[in-house]
Amino acid sequence: MTSLVLDNVSALYPSGGGVTSISAEARGGEITVLIGPNGSGKSTLLKAIAGLIDYDGSIRLNGVDMESMGRRSRAALFAVVDQIPSMNYPFSVTEVLAMGRLPHGRDEPRKNSTLRSVRRAATAMDLSDLCNRPVTELSGGERQRVAIARAIVQDSPIMLMDEPSSALDPGHVSSLFSSLRDMTNRGRAVIVTVHDVNLAAMFADKVWLMDEGRLVRYGNPEDILSRERLSKVYGVDFRRYDGERGKSLWFFELD
Numbered sequence: 240m241t242s243l244v245l246d247n248v249s250a251l252y253p254s255g256g257g258v259t260s261i262s263a264e265a266r267g268g269e270i271t272v273l274i275g276p277n278g279s280g281k282s283t284l285l286k287a288i289a290g291l292i293d294y295d296g297s298i299r300l301n302g303v304d305m306e307s308m309g310r311r312s313r314a315a316l317f318a319v320v321d322q323i324p325s326m327n328y329p330f331s332v333t334e335v336l337a338m339g340r341l342p343h344g345r346d347e348p349r350k351n352s353t354l355r356s357v358r359r360a361a362t363a364m365d366l367s368d369l370c371n372r373p374v375t376e377l378s379g380g381e382r383q384r385v386a387i388a389r390a391i392v393q394d395s396p397i398m399l400m401d402e403p404s405s406a407l408d409p410g411h412v413s414s415l416f417s418s419l420r421d422m423t424n425r426g427r428a429v430i431v432t433v434h435d436v437n438l439a440a441m442f443a444d445k446v447w448l449m450d451e452g453r454l455v456r457y458g459n460p461e462d463i464l465s466r467e468r469l470s471k472v473y474g475v476d477f478r479r480y481d482g483e484r485g486k487s488l489w490f491f492e493l494d
């Protein structure tokens with residue numbers, strides 16, 4: 240089973256922001272949800288894991304240091320969904336989804352197996368009616384669903400998703416997390432950032448709580464999400480509500 244181990248990882252920008260001394264493990268078969276206030280270092284940490292920025296410390300996949308891998312093999316290991324997916328060229332939705340296979344080889348997008356994956360991912364993210372539309376003409380939420388579906392088509396051992404639900408309505412948030420669960424059921428490791436604490440409470444197998452560039456705690460949602468901790472980190476008074484499905488839900492009142 241996939242094991243991604245971060246050992247004392249630091250990635251600091253010249254301005255001083257970034258992340259410091261992060262040690263944690265993300266496993267295949269689990270949805271790991273990163274939460275924390277704006278600027279707490281979630282995106283920076285995902286970028287370090289994906290090898291998109293320099294860092295100190297080590298990140299090992301199944302015992303192998305990621306630094307020892309070539310760019311190409313590293314790109315095939317991670318499917319990345321950016322916080323603001325850039326889609327500047329008028330490729331059709333189908334074409335963009337098929338491009339998800341490019342890290343696995345130049346001929347991959349043209350394969351029949353890719354076409355089947357594209358159809359499945361399009362159905363999962365409710366894009367079937369948009370397949371021939373240029374991505375440049377889609378709404379923000381539709382583009383975000385395209386970026387998620389492209390990552391599903393890439394089907395890499397590790398999925399890194401930066402706020403993939405930020406532009407989605409509740410129905411599509413539900414589809415997103417069903418798709419993430421499908422991936423973990425097939426052994427993939429999913430690491431996803433969200434701002435909605437309740438998504439972490441409902442869907443996370445593990446929660447990493449970040450604050451000021453550090454990992455405050457990580458573990459099971461029931462152990463990590465507490466009124467005291469959330470209120471301290473976010474600076475608002477959180478209250479717990481016992482949801483009907485046996486999960487705790489969280490809300491706060493505005494002053």
Ligand SMILES: Nc1ncnc2c1ncn2[C@@H]1O[C@H](COP(=O)(O)OP(=O)(O)OP(=O)(O)O)[C@@H](O)[C@H]1O
Binds near residue numbers: 275276278
């Ligand atoms: N390219 C950059 N150059 C310099 N500083 C940066 C850069 N990107 C982020 N930072 C700083 O690093 C810190 C962490 O930023 P990061 O984007 O990782 O936070 P985040 O938790 O993802 O925030 P948000 O929830 O707002 O997306 C912040 O203080 C931010 O200002």
